[in-house]
Amino acid sequence: MRTNDDIILKAEDLYFSYDGEASHSLNGLSLEIRRGQKIAFMGANGSGKSTFFLCCTGIHKPQSGTLYFHGKEISYTKKGLLDLRSRVGIVFQDPDRQLFSASVYQEISFGILNLGVSEDEARREVEHVIETLEITPFRHKPTHALSGGQKKQVSIADILVMHPEIIILDEPAAALDPKHTAMVNQIVDQMTENGITVLMATHDVNYAYQWADEVMLFHEGKVLMHGTPSQVFGNQAALHATNLEKPAVLELFESLCKKGILKASLPLPKDLHTLESYIADIKTNPHYGGKKTLFTETKKAILAVSFGTSHNDTREVTIDAIERDMQNAFPDYKLYRAWTSKMIIKKLKSRDNIHVHTVKEAMEQILADGITDVVVQPTHVINGIENDLMKEDVLSFRENFHSISFGAPLLTSEQDSLQVIQAVVEEFPDLKQEEALVLMGHGTTHYANSIYAALDYTFKDKGHKNIFLGTVEAYPSMETLMKMVKDYHPSKVILAPFMIVAGDHAKNDMAGDDPDSWYSQFAAAGFEVEAALKGLGEYPGIRRLLVEHLKAADSE
Numbered sequence: 382m383r384t385n386d387d388i389i390l391k392a393e394d395l396y397f398s399y400d401g402e403a404s405h406s407l408n409g410l411s412l413e414i415r416r417g418q419k420i421a422f423m424g425a426n427g428s429g430k431s432t433f434f435l436c437c438t439g440i441h442k443p444q445s446g447t448l449y450f451h452g453k454e455i456s457y458t459k460k461g462l463l464d465l466r467s468r469v470g471i472v473f474q475d476p477d478r479q480l481f482s483a484s485v486y487q488e489i490s491f492g493i494l495n496l497g498v499s500e501d502e503a504r505r506e507v508e509h510v511i512e513t514l515e516i517t518p519f520r521h522k523p524t525h526a527l528s529g530g531q532k533k534q535v536s537i538a539d540i541l542v543m544h545p546e547i548i549i550l551d552e553p554a555a556a557l558d559p560k561h562t563a564m565v566n567q568i569v570d571q572m573t574e575n576g577i578t579v580l581m582a583t584h585d586v587n588y589a590y591q592w593a594d595e596v597m598l599f600h601e602g603k604v605l606m607h608g609t610p611s612q613v614f615g616n617q618a619a620l621h622a623t624n625l626e627k628p629a630v631l632e633l634f635e636s637l638c639k640k641g642i643l644k645a646s647l648p649l650p651k652d653l654h655t656l657e658s659y660i661a662d663i664k665t666n667p668h669y670g671g672k673k674t675l676f677t678e679t680k681k682a683i684l685a686v687s688f689g690t691s692h693n694d695t696r697e698v699t700i701d702a703i704e705r706d707m708q709n710a711f712p713d714y715k716l717y718r719a720w721t722s723k724m725i726i727k728k729l730k731s732r733d734n735i736h737v738h739t740v741k742e743a744m745e746q747i748l749a750d751g752i753t754d755v756v757v758q759p760t761h762v763i764n765g766i767e768n769d770l771m772k773e774d775v776l777s778f779r780e781n782f783h784s785i786s787f788g789a790p791l792l793t794s795e796q797d798s799l800q801v802i803q804a805v806v807e808e809f810p811d812l813k814q815e816e817a818l819v820l821m822g823h824g825t826t827h828y829a830n831s832i833y834a835a836l837d838y839t840f841k842d843k844g845h846k847n848i849f850l851g852t853v854e855a856y857p858s859m860e861t862l863m864k865m866v867k868d869y870h871p872s873k874v875i876l877a878p879f880m881i882v883a884g885d886h887a888k889n890d891m892a893g894d895d896p897d898s899w900y901s902q903f904a905a906a907g908f909e910v911e912a913a914l915k916g917l918g919e920y921p922g923i924r925r926l927l928v929e930h931l932k933a934a935d936s937e
């Protein structure tokens with residue numbers, strides 16, 4: 382359990398500016414450091430790591446906010462600072478900023494003598510640290526004649542000799558060759574074994590991932606994220622925001638899992654050695670596939686997953702057409718269909734005695750047919766709940782296949798939005814500037830719904846000010862659309878579904894006679910209205926994009 386005693390250092394809402402408040406290098410920074418932890422401080426250049434370190438040793442005093450050491454506010458009196466600096470030592474990134482004595486011995490003994498320790502005791506301590514940090518071969522050289530790596534060793538010795546409780550290392554491996562980097566890493570390991578709390582700024586994601594207990598991710602003068610290395614390096618958005626990359630070992634592990642070579646349920650490997658042992662184990666204990674071996678002949682399939690429709694006319698020109706294009710792109714793969722709407726599946730069964738598989742049924746069939754690798758391509762428009770649930774169903778079969786990969790839903794990346802806009806524009810070549818094209822999306826309470834409003838905005842941004850996108854079930858609603866369309870004063874409103882099929886929603890909610898339909902509402906508002914009952918699956922540009930997503934998933 383975490384107690385207050387565990388918190389050795391705490392920062393509360395720190396603000397620090399180098400230029401009289403014109404900009405803040407620390408910008409409301411709060412964090413807590415637990416005793417004995419190894420903490421990697423990461424973040425883009427200029428995100429405030431060094432500034433924070435300088436505050437921790439009292440070199441800078443924050444303009445506002447409080448720093449606590451062992452639960453007590455830092456005192457900025459001479460005595461307070463001397464005490465603080467004997468207990469919190471900092472090794473600067475640039476050793477020349479730290480070393481100022483003429484000889485190595487003088488340099489290392491300076492701090493400890495300043496603490497009032499007797500000369501004898503100081504000598505013993507200095508000799509000890511000279512030996513442990515392997516400084517003996519150059520101990521008699523003047524400090525200015527040392528190499529970069531040797532200077533770094535001496536600046537660490539400067540601090541270690543004082544037996545601090547916290548050591549702060551600002552990019553200790555910067556400018557060091559691999560041999561000296563390994564040596565500094567070894568010294569750091571010794572420090573942590575001796576119970577010293579180590580705060581280290583580093584840009585080396587591979588080292589931080591393997592070494593740290595916790596990662597403190599700085600962004601614009603405050604902590605963007607704080608967590609275990611797996612939590613922080615597993616967060617793509619946080620890494621992106623802070624210019625960091627995923628550690629190579631994680632990247633490789635994830636890629637091997639995606640390819641089905643390793644099981645994603647294995648503990649995340651901390652280092653290459655662990656990953657190697659997973660791979661070495663494959664033959665005897667197949668992580669890969671559970672029941673299958675790595676060397677079996679592969680048989681591949683595509684599973685095309687759609688919401689479904691009970692309208693055969695639209696199905697033929699949308700879902701059937703999409704699947705046909707997928708099959709043409711992958712003639713050697715067996716194509717399977719699954720729908721996610723149980724209601725529609727039931728309706729087709731009772732009305733036409735046609736059975737369409739659910740996702741689980743399709744996966745069972747694929748398994749029974751001896752398929753080894755499955756690429757799943759949804760025809761879902763957004764990455765919403767339907768897609769999440771579909772993935773869960775598919776992944777419950779993970780153990781039975783060599784690999785399972787997923788193509789992205791239609792609107793996943795920014796590039797997708799641009800291609801979808803292009804596909805829509807191509808589909809309405811006769812749309813006049815004074816006419817409004819109003820698209821009806823489905824909409825969902827899932828957070829992915831925001832893509833509809835974003836796409837509506839992008840249409841306009843790309844010069845299509847007369848194309849509007851709303852949803853039946855969420856935002857942007859008909860009410861919002863009506864306002865925007867009225868502001869545009871179009872001569873005519875053309876309605877079209879922004880759904881893969883032109884089914885119930887398109888025929889009834891959009892184009893129906895009911896007074897609530899979009900058609901009736903626009904007509905009642907005095908517009909000339911026309912309905913184009915064409916699902917997105919009929920647009921060649923949309924089908925092309927889905928096939929592209931499938932190809933991307935297959936090549937993963």
Ligand SMILES: Nc1ncnc2c1ncn2[C@@H]1O[C@H](COP(=O)(O)OP(=O)(O)OP(=O)(O)O)[C@@H](O)[C@H]1O
Nearest residue numbers: 399400406424425426427428429430431432433599
């Ligand atoms: N002595 C200084 N005078 C003026 N501005 C400074 C000074 N030192 C740092 N800054 C500014 O403060 C901000 C934070 O810098 P800081 O050195 O704390 O970042 P950092 O995260 O340690 O960066 P790096 O990864 O490059 O070492 C930056 O905008 C920087 O330009």
